[in-house]
Amino acid sequence: MAKKLYNVTVQEKLCKACGICIALCPTKVFGATAEGKANVNNADACTGCLTCEMHCPDFCVEVEARENE
Amino acid sequence: MKEIYKEYFRGNLPHIWCSGCGNGIVMSAWARAMDQLQLDKNQCVGVSGIGCSSRITGYLDINTLHTAHGRALPFATGVKMAKPEMHVFVFSGDGDCAAIGGNHFIHACRRDMDMTLIVFNNHIYGMTGGQFSPLTPFGKKSTTSPYGTVDPDFDLCKLAIGAGASFVARGDIFHAKQLTDLIVEAHNHPGFAVIEVMATCPISYGRHNKIPKPADMVNYLKENTVSKVRADKMTPEEVADKIVVGILHQHEPLEYTKEYAKLVKRLQGGEK
Ligand SMILES: Cc1ncc(C[n+]2csc(CCOP(=O)(O)OP(=O)(O)O)c2C)c(N)n1
Ligand code: SF4
Ligand code: SF4
Ligand code: SF4
Numbered sequence: 001m002a003k004k005l006y007n008v009t010v011q012e013k014l015c016k017a018c019g020i021c022i023a024l025c026p027t028k029v030f031g032a033t034a035e036g037k038a039n040v041n042n043a044d045a046c047t048g049c050l051t052c053e054m055h056c057p058d059f060c061v062e063v064e065a066r067e068n069e
Numbered sequence: 070m071k072e073i074y075k076e077y078f079r080g081n082l083p084h085i086w087c088s089g090c091g092n093g094i095v096m097s098a099w100a101r102a103m104d105q106l107q108l109d110k111n112q113c114v115g116v117s118g119i120g121c122s123s124r125i126t127g128y129l130d131i132n133t134l135h136t137a138h139g140r141a142l143p144f145a146t147g148v149k150m151a152k153p154e155m156h157v158f159v160f161s162g163d164g165d166c167a168a169i170g171g172n173h174f175i176h177a178c179r180r181d182m183d184m185t186l187i188v189f190n191n192h193i194y195g196m197t198g199g200q201f202s203p204l205t206p207f208g209k210k211s212t213t214s215p216y217g218t219v220d221p222d223f224d225l226c227k228l229a230i231g232a233g234a235s236f237v238a239r240g241d242i243f244h245a246k247q248l249t250d251l252i253v254e255a256h257n258h259p260g261f262a263v264i265e266v267m268a269t270c271p272i273s274y275g276r277h278n279k280i281p282k283p284a285d286m287v288n289y290l291k292e293n294t295v296s297k298v299r300a301d302k303m304t305p306e307e308v309a310d311k312i313v314v315g316i317l318h319q320h321e322p323l324e325y326t327k328e329y330a331k332l333v334k335r336l337q338g339g340e341k
Pocket of ligand 3: 022
């Protein structure tokens with residue numbers, strides 16, 4: 001069975017660059033922009049654990065199962 | 070943005086909280102709990118006092134009251150007495166609830182009225198620049214204790230149990246999923262339900278106590294909390310430095326508004 005994949009998005013306008021999602025993601029899906037905001041640079045590594053979604057204090061991370069491609 | 074946030078928040082974001090403030094994580098857990106509970110939003114009331122955490126009522130898409138410092142519980146008591154069918158959620162800070170509002174807290178526990186109180190314990194007066202509160206741990210620094218506090222530790226949950234609250238729990242923002250479940254259970258409990266939530270204030274507390282990074286504060290909670298179930302199997306020495314989370318106490322309440330309704334009915338029936 002193929003690995004389940006997810007789309008991870010960050011609403012850049014709402015991100016306050018706190019670094020919580022970047023530090024807490026167990027599979028290092030996020031990197032940081034020059035301003036310290038989260039950016040998604042390895043969505044394929046996401047396991048869908050939702051840690052980032054539940055811990056973003058500004059509600060700007062969203063994780064959704066990818067439709068079969 | 071996620072559908073549950075659109076459903077339970079008013080959409081006036083970004084909120085005023087600082088980057089990495091733990092308050093947003095509690096607000097998110099509340100929205101997830103609401104999604105599980107599927108209550109009629111028109112029948113829900115959120116009541117808060119004054120403080121950073123109390124600003125939450127400005128963002129929730131239910132009926133809300135943002136009241137006076139330390140007085141969220143008296144207002145909530147009034148709401149529940151007038152409209153016992155309403156689902157009442159009270160939001161308060163550690164200063165709001167344990168310092169200026171301490172007396173109201175004791176009496177709300179004693180009356181045991183059916184409502185849910187969520188206390189954001191970030192160990193500090195965040196809004197006014199970081200003075201220590203009754204829930205600042207011993208020895209910690211703040212703007213009013215630059216060399217560390219000399220006040221002994223104070224346990225709000227023990228006070229709640231002693232004062233008679235029929236549901237007392239502690240949660241934390243690292244265990245966000247468990248926090249959601251606690252909010253659901255607290256709401257479903259038919260008496261006064263207290264949840265002390267270990268939250269974080271990186272700006273007014275973290276920076277003074279060598280833990281300025283929001284993620285480090287969240288990870289501190291990961292490493293220093295133990296569940297009630299596990300704590301019960303540990304020795305007192307092993308538990309001493311840990312934060313025990315989970316449902317700490319629960320008993321069948323003699324709910325205030327129901328008892329009051331019975332009294333009214335009895336007197337209307339002409340009985341003495
Ligand atoms: C009667 C009264 N006294 C003092 C204040 C000033 N004041 C505003 S918020 C606050 C403390 C807030 O601390 P806490 O309840 O812990 O909430 P936080 O800001 O940390 O979320 C104080 C002392 C006030 N607004 N009203
Ligand atoms: S859901 Fe889990 S694995 Fe995926 S990005 Fe978020 S924290 Fe990382
Ligand atoms: S947790 Fe949220 S606010 Fe913080 S860096 Fe990640 S996306 Fe931005
Ligand atoms: S001062 Fe502290 S509690 Fe207040 S918004 Fe900033 S981080 Fe949060």
